[in-house]
Amino acid sequence: MKITKQGQQIYDLILSSDGHMTAEEILIELKHQNLKIGIATIYRNLNALFTAGYINRVRHPELGYIYDKNKSDHYHFYDKKTKKIYDIDIEYQEKLDRIVEKITGGKVESHSIIFEGILNDKKNND
Numbered sequence: 001m002k003i004t005k006q007g008q009q010i011y012d013l014i015l016s017s018d019g020h021m022t023a024e025e026i027l028i029e030l031k032h033q034n035l036k037i038g039i040a041t042i043y044r045n046l047n048a049l050f051t052a053g054y055i056n057r058v059r060h061p062e063l064g065y066i067y068d069k070n071k072s073d074h075y076h077f078y079d080k081k082t083k084k085i086y087d088i089d090i091e092y093q094e095k096l097d098r099i100v101e102k103i104t105g106g107k108v109e110s111h112s113i114i115f116e117g118i119l120n121d122k123k124n125n126d
C-alpha cells in the first residue's frame with residue numbers, strides 16, 4: 001500500500017511522540033506545524049497506516065481510537081488525572097485467548113486491556 005505525503009507526516013509525528021495519539025491530538029500538532037490538513041484526511045491516513053501495518057490502534061471507551069507506534073501485543077494504563085495512556089510492561093497473557101476459545105468455540109486473534117485509574121505523582125513526572 002502506498003503511503004501519501006500526509007500519511008508520512010502523520011507517521012513521523014506518531015513515531016516522535018511517546019507513542020499514543022488520538023486523531024484530535026494529531027490534528028492539533030500538525031496545525032502547530034502550519035500544515036493545512038482536515039480531520040477526515042487524518043482519519044483516512046491513520047486507517048491506511050493501520051491497515052498497512054505501520055501502526056497499532058487501541059479502542060478506548062472515552063477517547064475513541066488511540067494510535068500506537070508499539071505494534072506488539074501489549075497492555076495499557078489510562079491515567080484519568082492526566083488523560084494520558086502508558087504501556088504496561090507485563091507479558092501478553094495468551095492463555096486468556098485460549099480460555100475464551102474454549103468457552104466460545106471460536107478463534108481469538110488477540111485481545112486488548114486498558115487498565116484505568118490514577119497514577120502516583122512519581123510516575124506522572126516521568
Ligand SMILES: [Zn+2]
Pocket residue numbers: 019020068070074075076086087
Ligand atoms: Zn501502547
